[in-house]
Amino acid sequence: MTEPARRPTEQSADEPAGQGTALPLELLDATSDCVMVLDADWRIAYLNAQAIAELGDRDLLGSSVWEAFPYVIGTKTESALRRVAATRKSEAFEALSASPSAAWYDVDLVPFGALLVVYFRNITKQRRAAEELLRRHNELDTVLSRAGVGIMQYAENHRLIVINDRFCKILGRTREELDGLSMxxxxxxxxxxxxxxxxxxxxxxxxxxYLEKRYVRPNGEVVWCSVAISFVRHSETNEPTTIVVAREITDEVEARQKAADTQTLLRGVIDGAEDLIFVKDTQGGVVLANKKMTEDFGVSAGQAGGAQFPELSRRFEEQDQQVIRTGQRLMIEEEVPTPDGIRTFQTIKVPWQRDGVTKGVIAISRDISERVRNEQALRESEERFRLAALATGDAIWEWDLVRDTIVWSSSSASLTGESPGEGFDWWHERIHPDDREAVVNSLARFAEGAEQRWESEYRFLRASGSYGCILDRGFLLRDEAGNVVRMIGAMSDITERVEAQERINRLQAELVHISRISAMETMGSTLAHEINQPLTAAGNYLLGARRMIDAGEPLDSAEVKDGLRQAQAEITRAGEIVRRVRRMVEHGTAEMHPVPLLDSVGAALRMAIPAPHAAGITVSTDVPADVEVMADPVQLQQVLFNLLRNSAEAVANSERKNIGITAEVQAGEVVIRVNDRGEGVRPDIVDRLFSAFASTKPGGLGVGLSICRTIVEAHGGKIWAENRPGGGAVFAFTLRAAPAGEELSPAVAG
Incomplete structure (x- = not known):
């Protein structure tokens, strides 16, 4: 006879286990049934003590079932074995052994993974007892009624021959109700x-x-039973009858179902976990591995524990043995090389114990790589923050608005001169009284608004009793509900900066004044010329009137009055010129009024270049007569004067001594340009041309253009310089155009 074909399996013969789940050998050893386990090759992989005793204590392990029991070949037993192996569905039946003992067996075939578990019980005595029972059923009625199992025998048309009280109780019906009732x-x-x-x-x-089935009582209650059904013929009539033996197993089925549900739930929880979960036996073999472990590292049940990490297997083994030896849990944080790089895991290992015996190790491992990176980044950030605070000298603070406590950095003491307090009151009391209300109100508005950044400058009391200037900045932190819970900020000591700015402002004012005085030399001749004209004219008018009086002739009073009026006008004009010069050299703030731009250009041109034709300079002016700007007329003339003087000096030695003045209105602003055909501006000085003390002229102080920038920016405009195509430079600045209907400045209105 040829050996049966091997069944597909994932389990080796020397591993009597199901798919990923070990056979409960302890339970099989403890059962009263005979148990035999067949592997995929029909070899006997396991026999419990009852089976060995029943089969005559032969050494059958490892031998083929067909060689060990050749008399089953061709019987219904072989058919049942092959059918269950193919369908993977359990079967139960009675079989008569063809061995010399000719015994009857009650057989249950149960597939388990790739294995086949054969439960068999010698029922020879039961068979004989049943036969005896049929012969003596009247005598056994009393015995059957006291049996712990339900027994029923019926003939054709479901006519009851025998039924005991136990079976009636199982079915919830009387004998009379059951007689003739179909199954x-x-x-x-x-x-x-x-x-x-x-x-x-x-x-x-x-x-x-044999089978397990459910009976239904009249009240709808379901009862599970293990049922054995056999067939006998009446000894006298040869009438076929059916014997049913039922044992109620409702509690057992429910317990099995709960166990199965629990196992399914547990498996679902284990496989659904994001952590790595695995169990190893005392030899290091993997007994269980969850889905995450299998997917991430290819570890599954049946493998050696360190197969995936050979370089770490020794360390893993030492950890496992420590847990097994001590019976204590072990927590390890370690780096593990993976295809994605080095990852850090935190693993908890606990002993796997059953009945007080340690069977291996249960481990749960969590990837904490991101947490470790975040912690390291946080430490580095905190260190950078600490060093930055030390480097800047700022006082870093964190205000817990819920607890109303403030934590200060170590650099705070150097800024304040004392160790800061933890509450709001310490800070509040040290703000200068004149600044306190404004600072606190701005902070309150900030906390209630939607802004993310708060900033305030105020005076702060030092431990020495003096006040320093502080720039304080803060940022809000909110919880998930949007409530403000925390504020973080920094206080910077800007006392030196504020004092330096004040000194610069004073110096700038002095420079403006110096510039005005320095311009007087150039303006001297112009002023003498302008003042000489009205005074000469006034003198001529007065001289003519005197001659008319001295002539002794009748006077024409109208002509005399007209001459005196003309002389008075010329004298008034000379006085206005003097007053204008005085305003030019006096300190004062800018008073902006609508100013006709063309008049200011003309006045500045007369002062800057008194006689352009004598110097060979050609000046072209393209300024609309109706353009007015918002400006202080004296300061506007000073800007134009400085730019025109620079252009005149730039073209002094040039072949093309051309200077142009243009103005155009653009979006509410007036752009004024002064251009020349000089050498232009060197690229290396363009960026700092308007800075103080930056000069391109030999012996120049470098304050003229800086003053121009100060005046223009004070008027809300901007100033710049650029080289013009074809040679020369362009200096341009902007001023706000005067709104229509504004009155002219008294200084320029006449």
Missing amino acids: EAFTHPDDIPGNVGLLNRHAQSETPF
Whole structure:
């Protein structure tokens, strides 16, 4: 006979386990049934003590079932074995052994993973007892009524021959109710098709069979039973009868179902976990690995524990043995090389114990790589923050608005001169009284608003009793509900900066004044010329009037009055020129008024270049007569004067002594340009041309353009310089155009 074909399996013969789940050998050893386990090659992989005793204590392990029991070949036993192996569905039946003992066995075939578990019980005595029972059923009625199992025998048309009280109790009906009642009447509807099919098949061959089924009582209650059904013929009439033996197993089924549900739930929880979960036996073999472990590292049940990490296997083994030896949990944080790089895991290992015996190690491992990186980044950030605070000297503070406590950095003491307090009051009391209300109110508005950044400058009391100037900045932190819970900020001592700015402002004012005085030399001749003209004219008018009086002739009073009026006008004009010069050299703030731009250009041009034709300079002016700007007329003339003087000096030695003045209105602003055909501006000085003391002229102070920038920016405009195509430079600045209907400045209105 050829050996049966090998069944597909993932399990080796020397590993009697299901798919990822070990056989409960302890339970099989403890059962009263005979148990035999067949592997994928039909070899006997396991026999419990009852089976060894029943089979005559032969050494059958490892041998083929067909060689060990050749008399089953060709019988229904072989058919059942092959059928269960193929369908992976359990079967139960009675079989008569063809061995010399000719014993009857009650057989259950149960597939378990790739294995086949054979439960068998010697029922020879039961068979004989049943036969005896049939012969002496009247005598055994009393015995059956006291049995712990339900027993029923019926003939054709479901006519009851025997039924005990236990079976009546199981079915919840009396003997009279059951007599003539078909099995389908008290069988669960879902079980009827399968039960009827089994009964019909076995009734034809009169072979017994076993099954688990559900009976339904009249009140709807379901009762699970383990049922053995056999067929006998009446000894006298040869009438076929059916014997049913039922044992109630409702509690067992519910317990099994709960165990199965629990196992399914536990497996679902384990496989659904984001952590790595695995169990190893005392030899280091993997007994269980969850889905995450298998997907991430390819570790599954049946493998060696360190197979995936050979360089770490020794360390893993030492950890496992420590847990097994001490029976204590172990927590490890370690780096593990993975295909994605080095990752850090935190692993908890605990002993796997059963009945007080340590069977191995249960481990749960969590990837904490991101947490470790974040902690390291936080430490580095905190260190950078601490060093930055030390480097800048700022007082860093964190205000817990819920607890109303403030934590200060170590550099705070150097700024304030004392160790800061933890509450709001310490800071509040040291703000200068004149600044306190404004600072606190701005902070309150900030906390209630949507802004993220708060900034304030105020005076702060030092421990020495003096006040320093502080720039304080803060940022809000909110919780998930949007409530303000924390504020972080920094106080910077800007006392030196404020004092320096004040000194610069004073110096700038002095420079402006110096510039005005320095311009007087150039303006001297112009002023003398301008003042000489009205005074000469006034003198001529007065001289003419005197001659008319001295002539002794009748006077024309109208002509005399007209001459005196003209002389007075010229004298008034000379006085205005003097007053204008005085305003030019006096300190004062800018008073902006609408100013006709063309008049200011003309006045500045007369002062800057008194006689352009004599110097060979050509000046072109393209300034609309109706353009007015908002300006202080004296300061506007000073800007134009400085730019025109620079242009005149730039073209003094040039072949093209051309200077142009233009103005155009653009979006509410007036752009004024002074251009020349000189050498232009060197690229290396363009960026600092308007800075103080930056000069391109030999012996120049470098304050003229700086003053121009100060005046223009004070007027809200801007000033710049650029080289013009073809040679020369362009100096431009902007002023706000005067709104229509504004009155002219008294200084320029006449």
